[in-house]
Amino acid sequence: MFGIGNGLNDMDGAGSIKLNMSEEKFDYTESEFDENDDSTVSEGKIKLDRSFNFRGFMNRLNGKHKALELAGQLDSKRGVSEGIEVSASTDGPKEYSENEEKALQLPMWNGQAGIRQGQHGHKANMETSTPMKQSTKGDLVVQSTPLAKPGALNRTQPKDILREKLIENHNRKVSVNSVNSGHTQRDIMQETRDLREEMSKLQEELAASENHQLEKDGEISQLNRKLNDKESQILELKKQLESKNSELMTFEQKSATAAESIVALTERNKQKDAKIKSLEQSLENSVVDTEAEVTNLNKVLEQVTLEYKKYKIETKLRLDESESTLRKAEERSKELQEKLESKSLELSEMNSKLSEMNTKLSEMNNRLSEMTNKLTSRETEISNLQAFLNESNTRSNTLQSDKEALTTEVQNQKEKLTSTIAEMQSLKDTLEKLNDEKNTDITTIKDELEQNWKQKADMLKESEKECRELKSTLADKTKELSSATSQLKKITSERDSVKKFIEQLKCFDIPIGSLAMEQYKKSPKHPSINLLLKEKQDILRFYLKSDEEAINKLNSEIDALKTSNDDLRAELELKLKSTAEKYGSTEASMKREILSLQSDLKERTGVIDKLQSTVDMLQKDAAALIREKEESVNRNAELAQQISKLQESQLQEDHEKFVELCDKNQELIQKCSDLTEKIHEVEVKLHTAESKAESLQNELNSKESIITEKQQLITELQLTQTQIQKSLEKLKGNPADMISFDSAQKTYHNLDRKTYNHLMVDQVNHLDLVQLQNIVKNIILLLETPFSKLSKKMPLVSIYLRYEKSLCFHFANMLHYHVYHEPIDIKKFTNDAYSQYLERHDFSKIRHPLELCLEKLYEEVRSRLKY
Template sequence: MLAVGNSFDEIRSSGKIPLSLSEEKFDYTESEFDENDDSAVSEGHIKLDKSFNFRGFMDMLTGKQKAFELAHQLDVKRGVSSGMDELVSPDALTEQPSNDEKAPVGAIRRVPSGARHATVGPTLEATPVRQTTQGRGSDLLLMQSTPLAKPATLSRTQPKDLLREKLIENHHRKASGNSVGSGQAQRDMVQEQKDLREEMSRLQEELAALENRQLKKDGEISQLNRTLNDKDMQLAELKKQLESKTGEVISQELKAANAHQRAKTLENELEQQKNKVRVLEKAMETTAMEVEAERTRLNKDLEQVTLEYKKYKVETGLRSNETSNTLQQIKGKNKILKDDLEKKTNEVNELRDNISTKEKEVSNLKNLLADLKVLVNELRADKSTVDVQLDIQKKELEAASSKLNSLRVEFDQLKNEKDTEINTLKADIENNWKKKQVRLEEVEAKCNDLTALLQKSYETNKELSVQLKRKDTEIGKINDQLKRTTVEKDSLRDFLEKAKWFEIPVGTILLDLFKKQRRPANGYKTILSEKYEIVGFRLTSDDELLNNLRQKVGSLENSNNLLQEELESKIKNTQEMFGSQEASMKNDIIKLSEDLKARSAMIDKLQSVIDSLQKDAAALLKEKDESVNKNIELSQHIAQLQEDQLQRDNTTFLELCQKNQEILQYNHEMMEKMHVMEAELRSVVKASNDLQFSISEKEAVLKEKQQIITDLQMNINQLRKNLEKLKGNPADMISFESAQRIYHNLDRKMYNTLMVDQVNQLDLVELQNVVKNIILLLETPFSKLSKKMPLVSIYLRYEKSLCFHFANKLHFQVYQEPIDIKKFTNDAYSQYLERHDITKIKHPLEICLEKLYDEVRSRLKY
């Protein structure tokens, strides 16, 4: 028998079961005539097939194989073959001599079926080993392994193949030719028949138990299917929740992007509105400047016109004085014109005042100024002509008085011309005045329109400024929200990138799947299985199941050992019993053959019950027929009837074993499916729990981040308050103007040389250190420092200089040299730098003054 290895994990991982020498039991040889081709057993190691079952394997061992093993041992004792491998080699079928008749009866010795052959070397193997038989056929090691499967509890007291062994022995006894009968043999035959019936009833009960167990397994599988469906529904709900969460995150990102875009558009609109306001302001400034320039230019033109008119008036006065009486009428007319012109000038002045009040609409008066310029030019032309004529008249009056008549005629003509010119000038002035009034009205209307436009623009500017403030607040809120969302997104991404499960970067896998356009639902499973060779997670239930299996395997080993020992003891008993009764059984072979016929009839009846099971093993029946034919050729002394009976017996056991094996295989497959479904269910539950845990962790992280943000905002506000407190009131800061108000002797040059503004560049610690150093050096409390500083300044400016000047003059009078105060100061300063103790400085000036005092006192005595 084969002992179970160290652990079930080693069996499952390697697929092979090593043998242990201490637990090795008796082995049973497999011959060429074995009808069961068990593909699950190979040389060297036992490979565990998925359909292998311990109970079916034991049934085969205790049935068919033991019968052939016992027959093989009997043939070896009778000299049929020289070794075990000759049984299973195809050449042995023709080379074995039939020497059973030559061998003496006394020399035939039965070998117990459980006897061990001598082993060569310590190597033990799990399956029947066929070594090379050249020269050492007796040194064969024959062993049979025991597979790992859950066996059924055996309640019978003897092996179920005991009848088969007895039938084979009876067959060999019949072949020996002995026909001696015995009553004990008949009783044994009856007992064997009873055992056969009991064995068939036990097999039927076991089949019923297997069917009940299979029904229970089916019920458990259906219940597991229901639980699996429930878990699938829960997983689908979790997937929907995850998709909704991802949708919410994407919507938040879209909202943030839209808000950012909206903020940009608002900023662009605000910039456009600002540009429009700037353009309007520039246009207003340019129009105001143009109106002001136009007003000044019109004023200059009006002044020039008045000056020219005054000149013209003076010239006409001179001309009227020269022409005397002839020009009296012209003077009167000139006075009238003067009055008119004064009125016009007054009107022009009023017009100028009106223009000054309406500066923005004076641009339309350019045409009026052009008309005035034309009139002035005309007046100038008239003046030039009049001057020419007056010169001519003077020359003519001076030349001869004869020309007086002609001059009078010319004067009359001139008078008429002047009258006409004055009339035309009056008409032109009136027309121009009317035009000016019309233009002034137009300018007033335009000014009113411009003022309305300015009012509207002012109101729109106010509205835009209000909207701008509101948009600024909205933009601030949106930017804050965008910052929060970006911070949350970055924190979530960092968490996913750093997330690892059992040293596997699950977070990066999820991020890669999220970045893809097509996101498969189970993409992470393919990545884990392909890259990391992971198909699922092991639970504590798996460990418990493994421990239970180990315990069951241990109990099965113990039961297997007990059964094996019981089986060996019974086999030894049967062998001893048959060895003692061998002589008597030879005489009863003839009677036993008749009993075999009756028993074959009974087996036929039992065969009719099992015919339904023979349909599933037609191919195996053919192989079995071939093996039976080979057995008939090998054993020529065995009758056809007994061989048929043996064949039927073998087929019944084979079919029952095969059917049992198939049932166990189906049960094993269903158990494997159930385990697979349980593993999938556990993986699904694990994935759902992990997703729920990750969601809760993300929510906790979000809460922590929000709390951190609020704490940071509170810290920032506190820091701002502290900063404002440290900065103080900027209005109280000392500047040049405020210092000049306090210190009246201060000027800009002295202020710059003192580098007062560099104090503003110092930080708080430096300023505090400066003040503290002043307090420590002056040895003055802070409460008295503001009073002490002016005293120190008075001392440095007046008292020190006066005292030092007096001492220096006195020193010079006594010693004919001044006091070297710089040297003394440097010496005292070096002492301070060495000790940094202002109280322990030995100033050289003290010694110098004491000497001076002593010298002056000594001189005053004399």
């Protein structure tokens, strides 16, 4: 922004202005011209002196000036002038000289005309010098107009009286002289003597009035001193009252903090009471639950014993049945073994044939592995086909011939495998029939044994679950009891901490807590600490004796000052009464609250003791219950161990017999399953070989199609690359024409590296095409110039901003300052215009505040030039 700087100091006498175009003309933040500077009024206004006395100035204008004018008129009337001394003797006309008589014989002049002459044509030194009259003897010099003291001259009323009397006497004498113009010189001299006598009387009256006023001034000064003394005393009393008020405020704050702490303690006690009640309820509930659980456990034990007896009887019956079934199964197993031996011979023959088939399959797998290796090598070659397209075509032809040969071999092998598979299927059918007969017998035996085993296992699991549940419930109850005991310990510790806190309570360095505990120990039914405080601390309602003495002193001083200042005494008495009433009521309320809180504390300590005794009883009962539970748990554990031992012994015997039978059956089943698995493996290998061959052929076809597609893409990409390179070259242009520091310095001779870096010219090189286009388009739209005229418009804009705008604004700002004595607030105006642009984004609708300011300035300058 441009404006007036310190350039006002650089103005020549002829009105020429020195400007520095590289600097701003005005600094709005550090302006020389302060609007609030009232030390001197600006140009064209009166500069007032700080030592100006308006009263003396008016007295001088009204009284002294007019009195001196009248004295000068009388002197000129009597013929006395500067440098001539007239005798002041009162002997008469005999001692006067002839020159004086001639001067006195001059014709009289009108008083009003003389007054007008004194107002318009009197000399400027009339205020300081008065003509002196010389006596004929030369021993006495008398002043023609008596001068008053400086104190009297400053008072207007005596001078006004003097002026009126002088004018009346003079008018009367003038009228007498005008009527009796033929009087002699003796009459004139008598008149002058009368005038002098009147003047002396008037002087005496003035002196008396001045003395009276001086006495009044002395009395006023003494009264002012007394008032100052009283004011200082009142200020001291106010300070003392403020200190007392601050002390009382601190006392109130401390009492408030003590009350808050007591309230917090009561709340804590309430919370602890609630916790104790909840603990009592939880303990009662736990006792009831434990009793119910004990009864349930006893019932469960009775049921377990009954079920155990039934289980023993059932197990005996089932063992008898299982022994009979095992005998039958042994007989059937012998028959099956004979059949298996005959079938094993047939299986050995089949195994020999299968071994031969496996050898053939291994050979086929080797060939397939070779083919897969070849395919992998071909895949690696296909990845490099973009560079070697001609070689890949020849190799694809060879691969096709190899593929045909492989397909023929695979078909031959398929035919051989179909014949072997038919033989294997016939063997399968016979084996499956034998397996079915065997499996039916074995499954019946298995089912019976598994049912018995499952029933026994279920019974054992149920008993174990019940024991575990009992153990878990016992553990939970023990945890609940431990938590209850820990909470009781916490409550007791908190109670001890509350007792310690109450014992260590202090108020104004006085141990109130210890006194309260002593009073509680002495007489818990009488909650009051007043006697102890009076006996030990000399405390009366929380006031010290020193405070009472200070209040008495203040009252005595206030009584002494009652005679001097009644108004202040009434205000102080009202303030003291109000403060005494306030703090007396607050003290009484605080005492009542403390007493009530102490009674609450005592009651709550009693309740806590009762609760602690009940908690101890509950702990004892809980310990007894825990012991009973542990004994019942031990008994249940012993019974469970005995039951488990008996069950394990019987189950082991049954299990050993069952395992022997199962092992025999499993051996037979494994042999059959091995044969079936081998047959399935051969079939799977054949299917995999066929699927691999088909997948290889599909991969070859897909790779060929991919190669052709990639070739087309390569050609298309090459074309697009050439087009992109051409478009980039067009966008980049000629790098030799790019503006750098050296090329810019050639066109702009005043450019240096510092300004070049400050303008961030090289940062334009990092912008993309769209950003550059947007910048140029915004410049065209903001300047409202077509692109063809932009190169010519930009230097004109810089000339306007650097020179024309600065010069015009500097001229307007100087003119505004000389007219209104303040600079133009251009920052505010530009911010207002910019905010209008941001709101509307329309330059045509901006109403710049500078326009109104300049119009007002023009009208003011025009009006001044007219006049």
